[in-house]
Amino acid sequence: MLAHFTNIITVFLMVAGLFIIVARGNLIKKLVGLSLFQTSVYLLYITPGKVIGGTAPILSPQYSVYSNPLPHVLILTAIVVGVATLALGLALAVRIREAYGSIEEDEILTRDHHVESEETKEPL
Amino acid sequence: MKDDLVLRVVGRLMIPAILLFALYVQFHGDFGPGGGFQAGVIIAAGIIFYALIYGVTATRQLVPDWVIETMVASGVLIYAGVGLAGLLLGGHYLDYSVLSHDPVHGQHRGIFWVEVGVATTVCGVMLKIFYMFTSRGNSEG
């Protein structure tokens, strides 16, 4: 069980991020939860790449065992794409706030229902 | 915040150091940790630090909007241009071996220009997003 300790920690962080996204109504908190979820996925990729007794993947004559560089490359791209997603999500949240007056999911849905029911009443 | 003496002194000491460190990370990306993404983000962070101390209007005079928009587009163009150069010189798209008299030097040149392109785009996008967020609040009623 101890050998899988890292996997359990990663899964715990992932589930906590998922919980924040699903269970909290505030849009900014949902976006923070999304970035937490993404960070736990980085752990999920990089932990199997480590070789005990190896070193960072920068070639040098003194070392012969290196940790796997392939996950590092993929995650580097993922981090920058993650911050791009966060920026777009925040821009959307700002626009929603201007249009609806709040960023709580319940209030936004209620206001949408009001607008819909008013629109269906008009032809009468 | 620009009246606070401690912030001004610390800013004067740290911002050139931050920019210099970003250049170091960019050009030594081949030999140590670093590369284009990190350098672009560190430059953007340095300029945001300047904006936090001296205000966004002063920063807009220092780094105007058109400079940032040009940076955003030209980074991607540099990257694609390196690929095209490989194509024009007889190899595949994004093949660096044909860029110089010797495949190893060609790889070094290709990697250098590609990292410059990436850093430019990343820095430009981060700064542009920061400017957009701060200017949106000011023009609201």
Place this chain on the structure above:
Amino acid sequence: MAITVVVIAVTRNLFSVIVLSGVYSFLMATVLVALDAVDVAMTEAAVGAGVSTVLLLGALHLCKSQEAKPTHKPWLPLVVSVSTGALLVYGALELPDFGDPEAPIHKNVVPRYLENEVEVPNVVTAVLASFRGYDTLGETTVVFTAGVGVIALLRRRKKNPEKKRDET
């Protein structure tokens, strides 16, 4: 890090949520250095604790709100999350041990990358820029698109004040 995440889930003051997410990013960067991922740690520290926190604070300033009290107990999301977690842990028990040098992940392409045909000591940069250059081109395009998207969403047209006067 687990404690930080639990506190983020429970706190309602959004400013402290954002500061705690910066703390979480720094802790993640430290863990990444311990896992020998130095490039990734530098990027995570710069992006997660630097730019991401600044953007969140900017958005909070524009939104100006406090999280409301949740109206109903989150039993269903809790059950869904815990069951997803249990399934993932069950699946993860079959994965190779931590730090095992004989794991399949080290066998396929990586020995060729480590042979270093391009004579660049930093293997991660070499792979990013040369062996997998197309991926980096796509990623630069994604960042560019995100910038254009934010410009499109948040740009103020100069004609707006006259339009608003016409509407009111």
